Amino acid sequence: MPEVVEELRALARDLLAKGTVKTVIGYKAERLANRVSPLIITSPDRAGELVWNKYCLNNLAVYLTRGEVMRRGPAAVVVKGCDARAVCGLLQEGQIARQNVVIIGMVCEGVGEPLLEMCKSCDVHVPRLADYIIPKEAQKPAEAAKTPAEADAEVARLEALTPEERWKFWREKLERCIKCYACRQACPLCYCKRCVVEKNQPQWISTSAHAAGNFAWNAIRAMHLAGRCGACGACERACPQGIPLMLLNKKMAKEVALHFNYRAGYDPAATPALRTFDARGDNDELFR
Amino acid sequence: MSATETKNPVIWQPKIIAFVCNWCTYAGADLAGTSRLKYDANIRVLRLPCTGRIDPLFILKAFERGADGVLVSGCHPGDCHYNTGNYHARRRWIVFKPLLEFMGVDSRRVQFSWVSAAEGAKWADLVNNVVKNVRELGPFKGYQQMLEEVSKMGKV
Numbered sequence: 001m002p003e004v005v006e007e008l009r010a011l012a013r014d015l016l017a018k019g020t021v022k023t024v025i026g027y028k029a030e031r032l033a034n035r036v037s038p039l040i041i042t043s044p045d046r047a048g049e050l051v052w053n054k055y056c057l058n059n060l061a062v063y064l065t066r067g068e069v070m071r072r073g074p075a076a077v078v079v080k081g082c083d084a085r086a087v088c089g090l091l092q093e094g095q096i097a098r099q100n101v102v103i104i105g106m107v108c109e110g111v112g113e114p115l116l117e118m119c120k121s122c123d124v125h126v127p128r129l130a131d132y133i134i135p136k137e138a139q140k141p142a143e144a145a146k147t148p149a150e151a152d153a154e155v156a157r158l159e160a161l162t163p164e165e166r167w168k169f170w171r172e173k174l175e176r177c178i179k180c181y182a183c184r185q186a187c188p189l190c191y192c193k194r195c196v197v198e199k200n201q202p203q204w205i206s207t208s209a210h211a212a213g214n215f216a217w218n219a220i221r222a223m224h225l226a227g228r229c230g231a232c233g234a235c236e237r238a239c240p241q242g243i244p245l246m247l248l249n250k251k252m253a254k255e256v257a258l259h260f261n262y263r264a265g266y267d268p269a270a271t272p273a274l275r276t277f278d279a280r281g282d283n284d285e286l287f288r
Numbered sequence: 289m290s291a292t293e294t295k296n297p298v299i300w301q302p303k304i305i306a307f308v309c310n311w312c313t314y315a316g317a318d319l320a321g322t323s324r325l326k327y328d329a330n331i332r333v334l335r336l337p338c339t340g341r342i343d344p345l346f347i348l349k350a351f352e353r354g355a356d357g358v359l360v361s362g363c364h365p366g367d368c369h370y371n372t373g374n375y376h377a378r379r380r381w382i383v384f385k386p387l388l389e390f391m392g393v394d395s396r397r398v399q400f401s402w403v404s405a406a407e408g409a410k411w412a413d414l415v416n417n418v419v420k421n422v423r424e425l426g427p428f429k430g431y432q433q434m435l436e437e438v439s440k441m442g443k444v
Binding site for chain 1: 349383
């Protein structure tokens with residue numbers, strides 16, 4: 001077993017045995033070597049089931065807002081750098097208390113086989129927010145934040161098209177949406193107990209999987225994640241229809257960085273961009 | 289917006305939904321009226337307490353109900369009746385408009401502005417301008433096609 005896994009297991013065992021945390025949220029191996037699944041343990045005896053490898057795709061921060069996990073008491077969560085950005089967002093938004101979460105940050109050279117596209121432009125190989133970094137000897141984050149919005153080529157390509165072409169692009173992509181809400185379920189920041197799509201007095205967004213409802217749903221989800229999305233890509237991976245949801249999130253991140261000089265999930269003490277304003281500094285060009 | 293209206297360009301008139309705040313723009317529109325200023329009648333004004341109350345969902349809903357363009361207007365920065373509502377709204381629109389554009393909505397279909405209670409003339413100009421722009425663009429075919437598909441499915 002690789003040393004890093006031993007280190008992770010030893011830490012989890014220790015945290016549970018000492019009672020620092022009541023649960024540890026991590027990954028466990030599956031029968032297929034290239035699959036892992038989330039594992040939530042409450043006893044130090046089971047720490048040996050935890051694994052860490054390049055197939056650990058899930059963003060486990062999603063469990064930090066689940067009552068069935070958190071009501072047991074403080075939880076430790078195994079995170080990659082991008083997942084830590086989501087934990088940071090949850091702390092900023094007051095969804096979890098700092099003393100109720102122990103962040104086990106894994107040094108991550110990118111996940112997926114082949115390597116995920118988003119990992120190639122990653123600037124959080126060492127999580128910026130963590131109580132423990134594994135392996136221990138890893139240096140604290142030295143990487144400078146890269147260009148906002150991950151300087152995405154596909155976003156730039158779409159921006160260069162005409163409105164009609166973009167409309168056509170999204171019509172084709174969103175046509176496939178079946179309104180399963182897997183994107184929402186996989187997203188650690190989509191934690192509303194009652195999502196706007198489930199509100200029906202009035203019915204803001206049609207729940208049927210038709211063109212108009214799909215447009216409204218995906219537009220409003222992107223808007224609700226503006227300045228909050230930590231770019232972990234969980235929504236896109238969860239989408240059974242292969243809709244490039246991260247394009248919308250990246251576009252929003254780009255606008256937020258451009259106008260408000262803010263990047264989500266880097267500073268737990270910062271106020272999220274869309275929860276504040278700058279009376280003099282905000283761009284007024286749009287409002288003629 | 290009925291389908292027949294869009295099919296016949298001769299009788300087509302743009303339908304613009306305006307979301308305005310109670311304290312400034314609505315009063316400004318009122319002033320335009322009492323000043324007997326004439327402006328295009330293609331606008332439907334919806335009055336809200338503050339621009340901060342205008343959810344992006346309102347705009348999507350307006351398009352979903354057949355609007356060809358949307359106008360959002362409120363108090364100038366610094367003049368908000370509730371002190372900060374329009375500042376929050378401004379941040380919201382700064383990112384929401386690029387999102388709509390990114391998804392293929394022509395930027396001229398969504399117009400944001402500040403109109404004070406004293407700017408009746410500005411309101412009239414603004415409305416004329418928006419109507420002119422949307423008239424040039426024509427009906428919002430993209431959205432209306434989606435709606436037609438939906439009504440064929442027997443669900444609106």
